[in-house]
Amino acid sequence: xxxxxxxxxxxxxxxxxxxxxxxxxxxxxxxxxxxxxxxxxxxxxxxxxxxxxxxxxxxxxxxxxxxxxxxxxxxxxxxxxxxxxxxxxxxxxxxxxxxxxxxxxxxxxxxxxxxxxxxxxxxxxxxxxxxxxxxxxxxxxxxxxxxxxxxxxxxxxxxxxxxxxxxxxxxxxxxxxxxxxxxxxxxx
Amino acid sequence: xxxxxxxxxxxxxxxxxxxxxxxxxxxxxxxxxxxxxxxxxxxxxxxxxxxxxxxxxxxxxxxxxxxxxxxxxxxxxxxxxxxxxxxxxxxxxxxxxxxxxxxxxxxxxxxxxxxxxxxxxxxxxxxxxxxxxxxxxxxxxxxxxxxxxxxxxxxxxxxxxxxxxxxxxxxxxxxxxxxxxxxxxxxxxxxxxxxxxxxxxxxxxxxxxxxxxxxxxxxxxxxxxxxxxxxxxxxxxxxxxxxxxxxxxxxxxxxxxxxxxxxxxxxxxxxxxxxxxxxxxxxxxxxxxxxxx
Numbered sequence: 001x002x003x004x005x006x007x008x009x010x011x012x013x014x015x016x017x018x019x020x021x022x023x024x025x026x027x028x029x030x031x032x033x034x035x036x037x038x039x040x041x042x043x044x045x046x047x048x049x050x051x052x053x054x055x056x057x058x059x060x061x062x063x064x065x066x067x068x069x070x071x072x073x074x075x076x077x078x079x080x081x082x083x084x085x086x087x088x089x090x091x092x093x094x095x096x097x098x099x100x101x102x103x104x105x106x107x108x109x110x111x112x113x114x115x116x117x118x119x120x121x122x123x124x125x126x127x128x129x130x131x132x133x134x135x136x137x138x139x140x141x142x143x144x145x146x147x148x149x150x151x152x153x154x155x156x157x158x159x160x161x162x163x164x165x166x167x168x169x170x171x172x173x174x175x176x177x178x179x180x181x182x183x184x185x186x187x188x
Numbered sequence: 189x190x191x192x193x194x195x196x197x198x199x200x201x202x203x204x205x206x207x208x209x210x211x212x213x214x215x216x217x218x219x220x221x222x223x224x225x226x227x228x229x230x231x232x233x234x235x236x237x238x239x240x241x242x243x244x245x246x247x248x249x250x251x252x253x254x255x256x257x258x259x260x261x262x263x264x265x266x267x268x269x270x271x272x273x274x275x276x277x278x279x280x281x282x283x284x285x286x287x288x289x290x291x292x293x294x295x296x297x298x299x300x301x302x303x304x305x306x307x308x309x310x311x312x313x314x315x316x317x318x319x320x321x322x323x324x325x326x327x328x329x330x331x332x333x334x335x336x337x338x339x340x341x342x343x344x345x346x347x348x349x350x351x352x353x354x355x356x357x358x359x360x361x362x363x364x365x366x367x368x369x370x371x372x373x374x375x376x377x378x379x380x381x382x383x384x385x386x387x388x389x390x391x392x393x394x395x396x397x398x399x400x401x402x403x404x405x406x407x408x409x410x411x412x413x414x415x416x417x418x419x420x421x422x423x424x425x426x427x428x429x430x431x432x433x434x435x436x437x438x439x440x441x442x443x444x445x446x447x448x449x450x451x452x453x454x455x456x457x458x459x460x461x462x463x464x465x466x467x468x469x470x471x472x473x474x475x476x477x478x479x480x481x
Contacts, residue, residue, distance in 0.1 A: 005295035021241070023283070040379040044391045057229075075234065076379035077343035082354055085229060088344075098237045110387040116235035123247070127229045138386065147389060151424065155203075160463050170227030173250050173273035173294065180293040181243040 010058040014099070018056060021095035024173050028085045029053040035079035035089055045069040049079045049089050052096070065105035070096045071112045112139050127169025131161055190314055192305075193260045194222035196250055197416075198230050204266060204416035205423040206460025207212060210445035211265045211307055213458045217449075218315060218323055222263065225254045228413065233463030234383040245286055246293040248276035253298040261303040263310055268382075269339040273304040273347060276348045306341060308358045308414055308444065317365045324451045327367025328475055333447070334408035335359035336399065337376050338418045359412055359444050366451040371408035375399050380421040381441035389428065396421050397429045400437045410440040410471045412447050419443060423465045440468040450475065 015026050029050070036048035047069040055064050070093060078127035079089040099105075101113050118137035139149075153160040194215075200208035215222050232247035252273060256264045264270040280287045280300035291297040305313075311320060337356050345353035354377070360370035378399050381392035400422060403411050413419045424439040430436050442464060449459040450472070461468050 074382045076339040112387045119235040125231045169229045177246045179292045183240045183243045
């Protein structure tokens with residue numbers, strides 16, 4: 001993906017934030033590209049793991065946060081497993097996801113952050129994931145409303161997905177964790 | 189009797205109820221006692237680590253701290269929960285700041301010391317293949333099985349420590365012990381797209397098609413898995429693959445615990461085999477043919 005690196009007033013800002021959140025030293029990358037060769041989603045996105053690192057090294061700013069690979073990455077860890085410099089690319093991707101949301105970058109239509117919020121909401125309420133609830137919350141907020149809906153009757157008939165929300169979890173501890181880690185407060 | 193704390197994970201109550209049922213049925217048949225931690229909670233799964241590092245590690249650690257009090261090892265059957273629990277231990281041991289933040293969130297200190305084991309490790313390392321072989325009453329003769337490991341069991345190996353990171357054989361060894369034929373195939377570690385299933389089902393369909401296609405081309409009658417995401421993606425997406433590519437795979441994708449259960453003659457319903465979207469009747473038929481010969 002040809003990405004024009006803008007003249008930043010604050011060059012290297014994004015790299016420093018990524019390093020701070022992930023604990024990874026971006027300059028350790030040698031650009032051997034083993035990560036990109038093994039990556040299962042580079043063909044489904046306009047960028048690749050090694051390219052993301054290179055752009056960070058070159059001082060890319062918020063424009064990098066619009067890269068679709070941030071949300072197509074499946075965290076399969078093939079990159080990290082094969083990296084000769086032991087760069088944890090998954091931690092880098094997690095940091096970029098956090099920053100993309102924080103800096104209000106362009107989020108692809110599939111809206112993975114909404115899926116994350118929906119799932120976390122059910123965990124905060126029930127202490128465990130409630131698939132069906134999260135799915136409906138997500139579907140209500142995207143334009144992909146009808147995708148996969150035809151599967152619901154079969155999944156329900158086979159009891160392959162639970163109808164009722166989970167119960168029996170230690171909800172008090174979970175609520176405390178959400179509050180203490182500053183994620184989705186009680187009024188969120 | 190071998191005794192463990194079994195952490196079911198959220199999918200055990202929903203999309204992987206079949207994995208949960210078959211794990212418990214097989215454990216019982218093989219003389220393992222599984223105790224569930226009271227009030228267990230979500231491990232954080234994909235959304236937590238994509239959103240907030242300390243939230244992710246704390247959610248997993250809440251369960252590990254409960255198991256610590258019980259003084260036993262934690263056994264996990266879901267590959268995703270296994271990965272998150274292992275990651276929590278790893279992060280807490282290697283980073284003091286994370287340990288502090290987690291102890292603040294939990295209201296108690298947790299030192300990262302609870303051993304986390306996958307159910308496959310228990311079978312191979314604790315029970316042993318010899319004992320498993322003795323327990324087999326219905327050898328799965330003539331069944332060709334592709335063992336699909338995916339990502340979360342094996343990667344990153346520094347964290348999971350599971351078998352071998354480029355050439356794992358735990359499931360293949362179990363398949364062989366059950367009397368079936370483990371096939372050699374090159375895609376056992378490819379990614380199925382995992383949690384992209386709802387947000388980017390097009391990517392999952394593409395990856396699942398490649399994996400299933402390779403298993404079939406290598407001669408497999410069925411694919412065995414140990415991960416709820418892999419099972420759902422490879423099984424449920426076969427209809428979408430047909431729509432997108434015209435390829436009709438029609439190959440059962442079953443949990444390794446269900447396969448073990450079949451060899452122990454545990455009734456189909458107790459193994460949750462009725463929940464599979466691609467019917468396993470074809471392979472069960474193959475097995476009854478084999479045993480009548």
